[in-house]
Amino acid sequence: MNILVVLESNNGALHRLSREALVGAQELGDSIFALIIGNENEEILSELAGYELEKVITVKHHLLSSYSADGYSEVVRQVFISFSPDLIVIGHTYQTRDFIPRVSAKLDIPFIPDVISISDKGFIKQVLNAKLNATISNLDNAAIISFQSAAFNEEQLKLGSCSNESFDVSLVDSDIKSISEEPFQEEEGDVDLESAEVLVSVGRGIEKEENVTLAFELAKVINAEVSASRPVVDSGWVDSFRQVGSSGSNVAPKLYFSLGISGAIQHVVGMKGAKNIMAINKDADAPIFEISDYAVIGDVLEIVPKLIESLEQSK
Amino acid sequence: MKIAVLIKQVPGSESALPIDSEGYWVDESSVTFVMNPPDNYALEEALLIKESNDDVEVVIVSMGPLRVQKVIREALAKGADRGIHILEQDITEKDPLVIAKRLSNAIKSEEFDLVLTGLQSDDTGMGQTGVLIGEILKMSTATLAVETIIQEDHIRIKRELESGWFQWVQLSLPASISIQSGLNTPRYPSLKGIMGAKKKEIHSLSATELSKEETLQKVNNVFVPQTNKQTEIIKGDIDQIVSRIIEILRTDIKVI
Incomplete structure (x- = not known):
């Protein structure tokens, strides 16, 4: 053929x-x-x-x-x-x-x-x-x-x-019936999600804008970039250039560490190529677990602060 | 200006989706149907254009069995002017190119300035009907519009690209444009709108009279996806969970 x-x-x-x-x-x-x-x-x-x-x-x-x-x-x-x-x-x-x-x-x-x-x-x-x-x-x-x-x-x-x-x-x-202008970014960021080896990705399960700092703190200790699902970006909690999914970036990192992301199909198409997927979510039925290698059924807001603390101590 | 909004009726996101006895598609007798959610944004965009420009007519075009008149009526209640229903009894028809040829034949004589579609349908998700029609009817095309500005004989579209990038594109009219979901807030019909919609015209056409196009692709079967991923569920109290996560990061995946 x-x-x-x-x-x-x-x-x-x-x-x-x-x-x-x-x-x-x-x-x-x-x-x-x-x-x-x-x-x-x-x-x-x-x-x-x-x-x-x-x-x-x-x-x-x-x-x-x-x-x-x-x-x-x-x-x-x-x-x-x-x-x-x-x-x-x-x-x-x-x-x-x-x-x-x-x-x-x-x-x-x-x-x-x-x-x-x-x-x-x-x-x-x-x-x-x-x-x-x-x-x-x-x-x-x-x-x-x-x-x-x-x-x-x-x-x-x-x-x-x-x-x-x-x-x-x-x-x-x-x-050619159209005139195309130069592509531009609304919010400029020097973040390259597509080449990041590890992504800490935040979803609605983070509950409040101030909790987003948890994702950034975790990312810092494990040398990762922060990405997000669309609802979090639409709420204005995270810049749009960090969005993963069908309307954001398509990523395939070594580890995709998902915090409180339910795993709607529009999100999953952008990250299921990750070599390893670890997900924390309170809802045991969240679709993200179907594609996860490691599943933690629990509260992001309880686990992540503890995780950051332990990682810092063990450095 | 005449705007066509193509609207599809699809199974609702909460609907049961039992597979039919031949395994060919879902058994539609137990499905609850709704207006395809992405098409609702295209409809809202057309209504906004109508409100901010003079002499705009918004025409709803939908293809399918008799039941699709419900979504046409819903769109008329929100403020569209009239509807065209292309009656297609063979609801198993899922070839986008055949669908686009029939829709093109049905709307050609209307000479629309603008054809608006949602970005894809929530049933088959082929995401191409609007662009196919644009090519067939020799219109200019653009997809994933997040903003539209009508100017004299052209339209400016802000297109969403990948990874947070955007681009302005200027298209000559007539144009067929697919609308990105979320760019506006679709309205609900008012009571007055619902009453008024009953008097608005829905013109019915028969799809098979429009063209007898040969199918070029077919759905052989549908099935429930199986995941073959081995998932480790990390259990225990919070300290056990945290130490297992660190162990995985360090020794299994080796990222720290």
Whole structure:
């Protein structure tokens, strides 16, 4: 099977979900073509050179200096026509959600999004707020599959070599119907949750804004960063750049230490790739425990101060 | 300006979800249905645009069996002007591209300036209908809008990106835009609104007459997820819990 993997640049580096998509593609197909769109991708190209791929396809054009759904969807359409892969595979990012449906409609092939795993019956996707899973398959046609964060482990990317090819795309000014301005942050923070090795993450179970300091104190003694779930950010207790989940960061730390987070699906999709998950929550039925390696059923406000004290003493 | 708000009726978050006898989907006879919560934010955004601009008509478009007229009525009670119901008896239809083609056919002649959708549905969660329609009807598209500003012949959208980043995008009209949940506070219908909604028009169309599109994907089955994670439950009094946590951090995970 020939697979076209559409990669995403995250400020010039390869998006983690793109690496995971490459692992998924290597598992599914024999011949992998990786497409990278845009003009500033040297760092990504040197990384890709070490992977087992058939070919890396680069597309540069002055109309692709910044992302647009109009431009990117047109590029993927033209590359698809030229290489006629059996599948397009991509990470399920915000950008994917923004332009991949356009590719689906242009090519008249289905887009099966947010896939968590593959079975012999098809692609498995969470439905009904993750209460059930559905197995979905395409029929005799090509299809686009996007993989949810942590569907595959980036460490399993097969190493090898590949060749490069630049693809000449045909785009005219009138193809781009939108004007994109520079991305910005509302609250500037120099916190990089995605590369933190340990995260102490705080949820509604912390009860009050003043209790958030507990998370920061714990983070300090175990050399971690502090992250949070959406309700805590929406309450204004923690800055929005610390948010983990479908509308925040996608993280995969060595340890995710969750304090009073219930584990709604919107949060879980952003952190279930963590190598180890430890959760403290009063509610024994909290969904966070279903994905936890270590579960403490108890009160964060009692346990965490004690934990900080003991850690400080044992230093 | 004419705005279409696409609204889906989905199982409520508290609804029972028994799997049907073929294992194909949930047995809808014991499901309680509600307006898809993300669509409620799209509706509110349309009503806010209507209130702050002259000559705005808000039209609710919903596809499904007869029961979906309930959510159309609910939206009319909140202040939408009229409804279009695309009658689709085959409620097992779950191919987003087929759905988008049928919706596009149904609304094409209305020549909407703006199509607003929620970010995804709480049932199948495909999250693509609005963008598909935008492409099919040659509109500009944007997703995850957290703010919208209507200007003469275009619209400015503040898009949410990942990791706390945002971006302003200017789109030419007509445009199809998906709305991020939480950007506004959806209103409740007033009693006057509920009474007034009874007189508002709901135009019914039959989906199968609109197009006989071939399905390109299908749901084979649904099942209850199994977790295969080995979870250690840390028990004991508070001192035992704390010392076990420290032991795990130090010797199992080795982060301290």
